[in-house]
Amino acid sequence: MASVLEAVDQRTNLVGENRLELLMFHLGGMQMFAINVFKVQEVVQLPKLNLMPHRHPSVAGVTHFRGKTIPVIDLSESIGMKPIDRSQPCNLIVTEYNNTIQGFMVGKVDRIINMYWSEILPPPDGAGRQHYLTAITRVNERIVEIIDVEKILAEISPYDGTISDDVIDKDLLSLAKGLEVLIVDDSKVARSQVESTLNFLGITVHQATDGKRGLQMLKDWAADGDNVPEKLLMMITDAEMPEMDGYTLTREIRDDPRLKDIYIVLHTSLSGSFNKAMVQKVGCDDFLSKFQPDKLATVIQDRMRQVIYKE
Template sequence: MAGILDTVDQRTQLVGENRLEILMFRLVGRQLFAINVFKVQEVLQLPKLTLMPHRHPYVCGVVNLRGQTLPVIDLSQAIGMRPLVPSEQSTIIVTEYNRSVQAFLVGSVDRIINLNWESILPPPGGAGRQHYLTAITKVEEQIVEIIDVEKVLAEISPMSTRVSEEKLADPVLEKARGREVLLVDDSTVALNQLRETLAQLGIRTHSASDGLRALNLLKKWADEGQDMTERLLMIFTDAEMPEMDGYRLTTEIRQDPRLRDLYVVLHTSLSGSFNEAMVKKVGCDNFLSKFQPDRLVEVIRERLLRDR
């Protein structure tokens, strides 16, 4: 796998084209799983593993990688499958999500493949590991299951959704009470985090699980003659979603004269420096890394001050 991510900078050209690249891998058995390449820092053989007392059952231990101590998470066990047994031949995928870096123990890495988001579909309903999927796709007639890593990490180390008392005391936020916001994300964990935080401000929420559903909802409201900037205070959209990503959603909004003045915030677990550039490219109004309740409130405050 040496060099598998050497050209990752070139892949930023996919953004805004409703395309993505996924890294495919196996856990136990022949089933293929995947995560977005943009969240992957490197793939390597498992370094020396150090066991830690009182660790979470899904955490195998920690490794030291160039001076940084990283937890190693058994991804198979975390999504309800048979645990993997760490060895010197094991493979780890080092990733960055929500401003934290961690390694996932996997069975083997397959390859990187370039896809169109339209070929990425929501997962079927069901029990078991279906709860840990954000999407599925098909590669060479084989189903590939895309893992909801945010859900896995939230179960291991839950994030707080509480807004600080200092932020809540801001009188500007009174103008947010009773307003409506559209949330667009394929992760139920991310949607729930947003709802719980926004509820503290008295904000009502609508939600959609991908960009296409969100766009259809917005157009439906517009077709009914609603003033969209009056109806919605703002939109929070994830970047990567089945069928239509957040970048394409923003582009579509800007191209529709009934929607183009909506305030759109890119809310994502992808790296900040990358997304700040993409915000300008597709025309978002703001960027917010997951998940920061106080920073989220600051973004809402910035939006409210626009109305003055």
């Protein structure tokens, strides 16, 4: 399997070019599924699993990986399909999401393919597994379904959106009325979680489901005569999105004189150290790992102080 992942170390060259690499695999049938290689640490044959009491039905057990005990999730069962048949060859995809390590049990791993984000499309309305898909694409005329892993993880370990009392600046929040933020993210779970924090802070929320739609929204506002950098407190964008990723979205904004001064926060479940470097490369103003309400609230309030108090 190491040969399958030889290209992983080269993946950073794709960022900012609206390109990505997908790791494709099966879940027991002929249908092909995929996740972004950015989130993959290693692919190995399924090791022995130890059962956990009171585990979520989709968690097949735990295993030891490089000195850590990690949960192993049956990816097929977690999206409403039959559990993986462990009497057949199985693989474990070890991933990092939101600073946590977990393994996904799958069937046969196929290969890695290099694509443009413009070739990655939102799932069509009425798609049977749309509930758990973040996007689809075509490879050799075959549909490949890209799984919304953030939704799966949120269902297994529900997100706590509570903001700590000591994080909130109540004097500052009294001045939040009228402030607006644009969220750009293809994951409904991620958008709702950010929206919850923003609503708590009293901020008006606009949403777009991918970079292309987010950019068009910004351009429409500018065409209508709005001073968009003044209209928006900030834009919070995911990195991975169909049609246009967050890095390309940022570059397009910086190249538009009407939009270039928008304050942009990259908000992603990808590797923190990697994205901090990418913030500088593509011109974002800040970086934040997903699903950390206290840190999100802190970033928002810091920006509010800059705008309101001119700090």
